[in-house]
Amino acid sequence: KLNTGTKNPAHRLILETFVKAGSPRDILWDAKPHIGSDILPTVVTNISQRIEQLGGTVRYRTRLVNIRTDESGAITGVDVQPPQETTSETIATKHLILACGHSARDVFELLKEHDVTLAQKTFAMGVRIEHPQHDIDRAQYGPSAGHPALGAAPYKLVAHLPNGRSVFSFCMCPGGQVVAASSEQGHLCVNGASLNARDGRNANAALLVNVTPDDLPGDDPLAGIELQRACERAAYRLGGSNWNAPAQLVGDFLAGRASTAPGKVKPTYPLGVTWTAIDDALPQHIVESLRLGIPLLGKKLRGYDRPDAVLTGVETRSSSPVTVIRDRTCHAVSTPGLYPCGEGAGYAGGIMSAATDGIRCAEALIADL
Incomplete structure (x- = not known):
C-alpha cells in the first residue's frame, strides 16, 4: 500500500521506480495505489538486480553484528556475518546508512551498546x-x-x-x-x-x-x-x-x-x-x-x-518504538558517519515516507562525499 499522508516531490520518482521494476502502472494515478504481495517479490528482485547493474552489491541473509568506531566515535567500519558462518567479515567504511526497519531489535541493542543516542518514541x-x-x-x-x-x-x-x-x-x-x-x-x-x-x-x-x-x-x-x-x-x-x-x-x-x-x-x-x-x-x-x-x-x-x-x-509492529537521534542533515548526533534512516530509525511511518527518507539520506551522503 503506497498511499501516504505526506507530500514530497520525490513521490513521483518513487512510484516511477516501482513501475520500472514491474509494478502495475495504475499506481501512477490511483489515489490509493497498491502493488500487492503477489507482485512485490518480483519488484524487489528487479530493484536488487538494478542495484547490482549499477555496481552495488546485495548480500542476503547477512547480519550486521558490530559497528566499528574510532576514539572520537566516528564510523570506521562494520562487521557482517554471512549465512551459516560462525565468523564475521569487516568492511571498512566512514559512511553507514542504517535503514534497519522497525523490527531490527538486535540492531537497536547494538546501537545502545555503542552509546549511539537513542530515545523512546x-x-x-x-x-x-x-x-x-x-x-x-x-x-x-x-x-x-x-x-x-x-x-x-x-x-x-x-x-x-x-x-x-x-x-x-x-x-x-x-x-x-x-x-x-x-x-x-x-x-x-x-x-x-x-x-x-x-x-x-x-x-x-x-x-x-x-x-x-x-x-x-x-x-x-x-x-x-x-x-x-x-x-x-x-x-x-x-x-x-x-x-x-x-x-x-x-x-x-x-x-x-x-x-x-x-x-x-x-x-x-x-x-x-x-x-x-x-x-x-x-x-x-x-x-x-x-x-x-x-x-x-x-x-x-x-x-x-x-x-x-x-x-x-x-x-505490535506498526511503527518503531525507538528514535535514533539525528540532526537536520541526517547525521546521528553522537556518531559521525552514521545516517539513521527510515522507519526503524524513527523517521518514517510507511513505505512512501521511508523511501522519501532514504532519498534524503542518500542526498546527505552525496553532499558529504
Whole structure:
C-alpha cells in the first residue's frame, strides 16, 4: 500500500521506480495505489538486480553484528556475518546508512551498546480486525457495491475517546488476509497483506492505540521493545504455544468474555487461531480504549462492531518504538558517519515516507562525499 499522508516531490520518482521494476502502472494515478504481495517479490528482485547493474552489491541473509568506531566515535567500519558462518567479515567504511526497519531489535541493542543516542518514541499496538469484504463494500459504496470499476472498498477510521486516547485503523487490507509476522522464537505477532486483485473474502486492518513514553517504565530507550516482547510472549502462550494466534469475537470482547468458536466471519490467519480472550496480551489502557472505541467506530462505518467480527492478536509492529537521534542533515548526533534512516530509525511511518527518507539520506551522503 503506497498511499501516504505526506507530500514530497520525490513521490513521483518513487512510484516511477516501482513501475520500472514491474509494478502495475495504475499506481501512477490511483489515489490509493497498491502493488500487492503477489507482485512485490518480483519488484524487489528487479530493484536488487538494478542495484547490482549499477555496481552495488546485495548480500542476503547477512547480519550486521558490530559497528566499528574510532576514539572520537566516528564510523570506521562494520562487521557482517554471512549465512551459516560462525565468523564475521569487516568492511571498512566512514559512511553507514542504517535503514534497519522497525523490527531490527538486535540492531537497536547494538546501537545502545555503542552509546549511539537513542530515545523512546510514541508507537501503537492492538489487534487485527476482520469483516466480510462485501459488508465493507456495502457500507462504503451503497448500491454501487460490487461494481468492477470500484473493486474492494478500503476504510480509514479514528475515534477520539473520553479517556483522552484515540483508537484508529492502520494498514487496512481490502480483500486480504491476516499474516504471521513473528521474528523471535516464543513471540507471536500478526500483520496484514493483500494480493494485487484484493479478491479475498475478508477485509482486515490493524486496530490500534498509541503507546507514549509516559506509558513506559523508566527512561530506557528500549523500553518500548520490551513491552512489545511482553505482549508477543503473552500472545504466543494464549494461542497455545504452537504459533496459533489468539482470537476473539468482537461481541465477546466487548462483553468481557472469552470466545469459544467463530461466527459467520472466518479468520484468515494461515497457521490457525485459538479462541480465547485477548485481554492478557495487551496493556490495560489499550484493552480499555479498544472497548470504548469499537462501538464508536460502528457508528462511523455500518457493521464495524458486528458481534462476530474477528479480533486476532497481537499487532505490535506498526511503527518503531525507538528514535535514533539525528540532526537536520541526517547525521546521528553522537556518531559521525552514521545516517539513521527510515522507519526503524524513527523517521518514517510507511513505505512512501521511508523511501522519501532514504532519498534524503542518500542526498546527505552525496553532499558529504
